[in-house]
Amino acid sequence: MNGGPGESCADSCPRMFDLASTSRFPVGQAYKLAPYIGPRKVAGPGEIPEVDETKRNALKLAVVAGVIAAGGGGLVGASLQYVGKPPIVGLASYPKVQIMDVDGSPLTATKVMNEYNVTTHTVLTYNYPLRDEPNFLINLAPPAGGSGGATHVPGGVGPLGSIVSFSAICQHLGCEPPNITFYPPGTCPQTFGKLDFYIHCVCHGSTYDPTNKAANLTGPAVLPLPQVTLLWESDDTLWATGETGPPVNGHLDTLQGDYGVGSNSQLVKQSPIVACNIA
Numbered sequence: 001m002n003g004g005p006g007e008s009c010a011d012s013c014p015r016m017f018d019l020a021s022t023s024r025f026p027v028g029q030a031y032k033l034a035p036y037i038g039p040r041k042v043a044g045p046g047e048i049p050e051v052d053e054t055k056r057n058a059l060k061l062a063v064v065a066g067v068i069a070a071g072g073g074g075l076v077g078a079s080l081q082y083v084g085k086p087p088i089v090g091l092a093s094y095p096k097v098q099i100m101d102v103d104g105s106p107l108t109a110t111k112v113m114n115e116y117n118v119t120t121h122t123v124l125t126y127n128y129p130l131r132d133e134p135n136f137l138i139n140l141a142p143p144a145g146g147s148g149g150a151t152h153v154p155g156g157v158g159p160l161g162s163i164v165s166f167s168a169i170c171q172h173l174g175c176e177p178p179n180i181t182f183y184p185p186g187t188c189p190q191t192f193g194k195l196d197f198y199i200h201c202v203c204h205g206s207t208y209d210p211t212n213k214a215a216n217l218t219g220p221a222v223l224p225l226p227q228v229t230l231l232w233e234s235d236d237t238l239w240a241t242g243e244t245g246p247p248v249n250g251h252l253d254t255l256q257g258d259y260g261v262g263s264n265s266q267l268v269k270q271s272p273i274v275a276c277n278i279a
């Protein structure tokens, strides 16, 4: 599905929002660190093992209480203080993670070139390197036989060097998809020279250039989106192997703040929210 003109519009068409409603969008919609509900994860190679802080702190308090009791209770209770530190979770280094298609099969450059191009409205994201760090996967190439778009861009992979990936967390105040999405040509009247497609965040209007390492085109964001280093293997599969640029917004370090995604990460699709609040 490419969301081009004349196609059916199941999940490929943007939801157009009027600017009055988008201006009421809560300023600073916080980047959310959602609690993980599910089985505890066993640390994999290169991962920092998870620490059960509840058990550890209970043990510390028991030890301190024992010391006080052994000393005849001469120490005041006020000495019982929280001695634990917040848990540190994350990765020691960037892992090599295979990107999987929406159906769970390995994603290949051929699939991307056949199914997606610069006219694709559907938002495609996958998490990397941590579970709470979504990234866009975008093919900037024109449709087969068509024109426009961009090829052989910085960081681009695939037969035309047009498949790129950037953090999908806005560098301003952390809005995430579908509020920040890729805008195909013609989505908004604004252009930047010949550039008629870009990544835009409706929350407060930041715009990024996917042909130039997601550099800022409009603020209020001042930093580019971090770019995922993609690897196009000889068997046509696509992998994430690292990240360049500033830290992912909401993380002091892109590798810290949640658990790693594991050995692979699956694409998910969303319909974008669109507003042309581009100054």
Ligand code: FES
Pocket (backbone or CB within 6 Å): 170, 171, 172, 173, 174, 175, 180, 201, 202, 203, 204, 205, 206, 219, 220, 221
């Ligand atoms: S969060 Fe403010 S422009 Fe994206």
